[in-house]
Amino acid sequence: MVTLSRDELHVSVVDPVSASMNFLNEIASRFPAAISLAAGRPFDEFHSVTDIDKHIQVYLTHLRERGLSPAHSRALLTQYGRTNGHIGDLIARMLDVDENIQVPAAAVMVTTGCQEAMVIALRGLCAGPDDVVLAAEPCYVGLTGAARILGVEVVGVPESDDGLRPETVREVAAAARARGKRPRALYLVPNFANPSGVSLPVPVRRALLAAAAQEDLLILEDDPYGLFGLDDEPRPTLKSLDADQRVIYLGSFAKSYFPGARVGYLVADQPVVDAAGRHTLLAEELSTVKSMLTVNTSALSQAVVGGMLIDSGFSLRTANQAKIAFYRHNLATLLSSLQRYFAGTPVRWNSPSGGFFVVVDVPADASEELLETSAREHGVLWTPMRFFYIGGGGERAIRLSCSAIEPERIDDGVRRLAGLLLR
Amino acid sequence: MVTLSRDELHVSVVDPVSASMNFLNEIASRFPAAISLAAGRPFDEFHSVTDIDKHIQVYLTHLRERGLSPAHSRALLTQYGRTNGHIGDLIARMLDVDENIQVPAAAVMVTTGCQEAMVIALRGLCAGPDDVVLAAEPCYVGLTGAARILGVEVVGVPESDDGLRPETVREVAAAARARGKRPRALYLVPNFANPSGVSLPVPVRRALLAAAAQEDLLILEDDPYGLFGLDDEPRPTLKSLDADQRVIYLGSFAKSYFPGARVGYLVADQPVVDAAGRHTLLAEELSTVKSMLTVNTSALSQAVVGGMLIDSGFSLRTANQAKIAFYRHNLATLLSSLQRYFAGTPVRWNSPSGGFFVVVDVPADASEELLETSAREHGVLWTPMRFFYIGGGGERAIRLSCSAIEPERIDDGVRRLAGLLLR
Incomplete structure (x- = not known):
């Protein structure tokens, strides 16, 4: 009976970034009720099966x-x-x-x-x-x-x-x-x-x-x-x-x-x-x-x-006017919620002029452990920025995404994040 | 103005097998009236756009x-x-x-x-x-x-x-x-x-x-x-x-x-x-x-x-009964045409028990030059077997395919091939 050793497979199989992404997906599936400010996919409801034919x-x-x-x-x-x-x-x-x-x-x-x-x-x-x-x-x-x-x-x-x-x-x-x-x-x-x-x-x-x-x-x-x-x-x-x-x-x-x-x-x-x-x-x-x-x-x-x-x-x-309006509204909502909950605190964030993502500098190690705590105790998901560095970096920063979320949940998600970060 | 040198690109770009396949495609497009015993794709008429929806x-x-x-x-x-x-x-x-x-x-x-x-x-x-x-x-x-x-x-x-x-x-x-x-x-x-x-x-x-x-x-x-x-x-x-x-x-x-x-x-x-x-x-x-x-x-x-x-x-x-019958008939036709035109000659071929391909050993160097002559003067296309060897081989052999051709053209294709090989 063949049994393969994982460490004999190619380095791309055991890639640490993939392991991190798997961890994110796993957390998301273990805490399905958590508000996801992690998912960067486009919003589902713009897609239509009838468009195909x-x-x-x-x-x-x-x-x-x-x-x-x-x-x-x-x-x-x-x-x-x-x-x-x-x-x-x-x-x-x-x-x-x-x-x-x-x-x-x-x-x-x-x-x-x-x-x-x-x-x-x-x-x-x-x-x-x-x-x-x-x-x-x-x-x-x-x-x-x-x-x-x-x-x-x-x-x-x-x-x-x-x-x-x-x-x-x-x-x-x-x-x-x-x-x-x-x-x-x-x-x-x-x-x-x-x-x-x-x-x-x-x-x-x-x-x-x-x-x-x-x-x-x-x-x-x-x-x-x-x-x-x-x-x-x-x-x-x-x-x-x-x-x-x-x-x-x-x-x-x-x-x-x-x-x-x-x-x-x-x-x-x-x-x-x-x-x-x-x-x-x-x-x-x-x-x-x-x-x-x-x-x-x-x-x-x-x-x-x-x-x-x-x-x-x-x-x-x-063709994308409706999507453009949606994502604009979501990003503006995310930025104003960040202002609402984090103005005057040690938390800092950038102000992108578009797109799906905002980076937040946090007064903590944005580790997988913190993410798990965030999901379990505060019901909010985000992405550690360290996933995006090749040789280390981003340890005290997180990425928030606003593309795949209903606009009315964004403020609650940021409020929950404040519960985690401003304890 | 950027100009790239081809020999500075990766070896897969300038792969000799790809060059050979390009040569085949180019020959096929230059002699569109030639009968193709080269194409190994499935027969078009089994496909239906209405199946998609x-x-x-x-x-x-x-x-x-x-x-x-x-x-x-x-x-x-x-x-x-x-x-x-x-x-x-x-x-x-x-x-x-x-x-x-x-x-x-x-x-x-x-x-x-x-x-x-x-x-x-x-x-x-x-x-x-x-x-x-x-x-x-x-x-x-x-x-x-x-x-x-x-x-x-x-x-x-x-x-x-x-x-x-x-x-x-x-x-x-x-x-x-x-x-x-x-x-x-x-x-x-x-x-x-x-x-x-x-x-x-x-x-x-x-x-x-x-x-x-x-x-x-x-x-x-x-x-x-x-x-x-x-x-x-x-x-x-x-x-x-x-x-x-x-x-x-x-x-x-x-x-x-x-x-x-x-x-x-x-x-x-x-x-x-x-x-x-x-x-x-x-x-x-x-x-x-x-x-x-x-x-x-x-x-x-x-x-x-x-x-x-x-x-x-x-x-x-x-689901494939009609295709199975078609490809069987085509392969049987190809094998019987080879028998018709090449029995008793120096040309030899194998007798696969199915599939799309037959290999023919030919009394000549099955080169790209011979293929070009075949297309131009005899109106028939085939694939040099040397394309399929890693370090040399197959120089005096060709692959015939019978999958993408109307059954009634196979015999004519083999007859044309005999015109090339038995000159």
């Missing part, structure tokens, strides 16, 4: 109008297909309408969620054992997970309260080089980052592009929350400011449509030149990696997303 | 009957979900009905096609730089691709005309160990392998299980073609013969349902024990790896496959 039908009509035969349409939805997907043109059009990003459809690869896009980009770029990726820290756990699978080292670039500083990026890149590493790319979330909530001012975005050019880094720009600002101030993506194709843009429909479709994408319009001088686009070269990971993205899911894009006139911003 | 509705009805609220069902189809998927129980039931495999639902992980299942299994098992995987050679390119992404070495175990020999497995494992490697698993396709078409006799299956036990190897059993035998002779999977949980079973719905769903699975009921003596199942441990690759498998695609399983009474064998 509706949007498939819209997509099929679109294919018919483009002159595809029924047999061709059927093959698009049911067969193996083009590795990079069949809705790249629709995504390119949406990026033009919503984000002022102009790229050819061939620069778009449709992926199994944004997570696969991160794996593919890291795999393609990090060729040797000394190739590393820089990442704003605290860092989204999906990026560190993708790197862990591939054995790619992530070098944290400490974020200030105002976000990433270009000079820090340069210092960290130089230090990595000094120890024999080759920094290939910088990962960042410019708008309302997960977990910090911080957004980058436009001049900083430009300065980061310049710093990346000086350090010969590509930028991996991940923007799942960009739609959900507290105001309508324009927040140009780095990709839209990118004059020399330095940015690989990572996209997700999880928040703007629904997560269960598992459709994301990457935009990689960088020219790649081979020994014979032939040019292709990076997205085309990366299709080999995609074919070895998942072959294709679910053709059904692509059709559903394609239909939604057509139905919305290629504007997620237009 | 039908099977989603069946699945929703099933959830309702199980007592799930509409909100809960909606969340299953649209939210982030359990990493290992929401139809593991239905797959376990199908495996019991069709394959006499009894495993708990918790041993099943739903994946984004079988390709992701291969990546996840290899990633979990191959922990250190000396961990290698053995594979029957000629080898399915998906397995070598998955290994390439992860930097895992694949050691070929030469297949005889009758398939894999247990003593060869032991010799190759011992030789790998002698050069400091740790063989972790053996990958094989027991029924009508791609590309060789060969199936393993039942006593050999048992002997392979014994050899794997002696060499401390797990077996990665991949069985996409098992339903499609020329006869109804039972061909027990190694997993059904596996008394000591040595087999990780890799499954696909690409041929038994449709590829565009991108739903596969792995069955890993091996106990894993940690330092504290706590037991879990390998499929549960591997969920960390899955979460870092794609988070979840498309919840929509899972619902469609789930509905199909319910609709078929959990028997793919029953």
Whole structure:
């Protein structure tokens, strides 16, 4: 009888971040009545099962109008297909309408969620054992997970309260080089980052592009929350400011449509030149990696997303007006509840201008033990910030999320948190 | 302006097998009128777009009957979900009905096609730089691709005309160990392998299980073609013969349902024990790896496959009677056409007892140049067998496929092939 020893499995299996996330899920299931300020998923009630067939039908009509035969349409939805997907043109059009990003459809690869896009980009770029990726820290756990699978080292670039500083990026890149590493790319979330909530001012975005050019880094720009600002101030993506194709843009429909479709994408319009001088686009070269990971993205899911894009006139911003209003209201509620219960106390928090998350500095060790106490005795869940640091940090801070909660429960959740922290 | 050099990208991007597959696709697109005995995809006309909504509705009805609220069902189809998927129980039931495999639902992980299942299994098992995987050679390119992404070495175990020999497995494992490697698993396709078409006799299956036990190897059993035998002779999977949980079973719905769903699975009921003596199942441990690759498998695609399983009474064998008859007829036609045109010539071929593929030994170098000549001058496409060898081999052999072709074109295709080979 085979018995495997857990410590003989790959390091990604026993990853401490995963263990932490499992702990969070376990706490949530043990205390189902607790108010969750931990869950960062989108709010359930915006999703509709009837949208699925509706949007498939819209997509099929679109294919018919483009002159595809029924047999061709059927093959698009049911067969193996083009590795990079069949809705790249629709995504390119949406990026033009919503984000002022102009790229050819061939620069778009449709992926199994944004997570696969991160794996593919890291795999393609990090060729040797000394190739590393820089990442704003605290860092989204999906990026560190993708790197862990591939054995790619992530070098944290400490974020200030105002976000990433270009000079820090340069210092960290130089230090990595000094120890024999080759920094290939910088990962960042410019708008309302997960977990910090911080957004980058436009001049900083430009300065980061310049710093990346000086350090010969590509930028991996991940923007799942960009739609959900507290105001309508324009927040140009780095990709839209990118004059020399330095940015690989990572996209997700999880928040703007629904997560269960598992459709994301990457935009990689960088020219790649081979020994014979032939040019292709990076997205085309990366299709080999995609074919070895998942072959294709679910053709059904692509059709559903394609239909939604057509139905919305290629504007997620237009299609998401109700969600935008909801998340704005929730974040404003969370911030005003923090003010109500914590003003004048040692507890401090930041004030993100949008998105799902707020970071709270707490006068205690924000440990798993404290979280368990919080759940059991105070009925409120949150996420320890230490989960988001690569080599230690965030010990006295927590992340609050307001995306998956009914607005009328937020104030009670913060009140319960005050019960824990101001004992 | 950024320009990337192709040879600075990861080796998986510039993989020679991928280049070969691209060459094949390119030839096929340049000579669209050629008869393709190269394409190994399932036959288009079995797929139906209307099945999609039908099977989603069946699945929703099933959830309702199980007592799930509409909100809960909606969340299953649209939210982030359990990493290992929401139809593991239905797959376990199908495996019991069709394959006499009894495993708990918790041993099943739903994946984004079988390709992701291969990546996840290899990633979990191959922990250190000396961990290698053995594979029957000629080898399915998906397995070598998955290994390439992860930097895992694949050691070929030469297949005889009758398939894999247990003593060869032991010799190759011992030789790998002698050069400091740790063989972790053996990958094989027991029924009508791609590309060789060969199936393993039942006593050999048992002997392979014994050899794997002696060499401390797990077996990665991949069985996409098992339903499609020329006869109804039972061909027990190694997993059904596996008394000591040595087999990780890799499954696909690409041929038994449709590829565009991108739903596969792995069955890993091996106990894993940690330092504290706590037991879990390998499929549960591997969920960390899955979460870092794609988070979840498309919840929509899972619902469609789930509905199909319910609709078929959990028997793919029953649901696939028309496909089974079609592929049988096609393979029998291909074999009789080979007899018609090549009997008494230097050309030799094998006689698989099922599946999609036949290997033909040809009196010529089966090169990409010959393939181009074949397409241009004779109007027929095939696959060079050299694509399926890890370190050279198969230079004078080709793979013919009969799965994606109208039955009435097969004889003409073989006649054209005779025009090329018997000039």
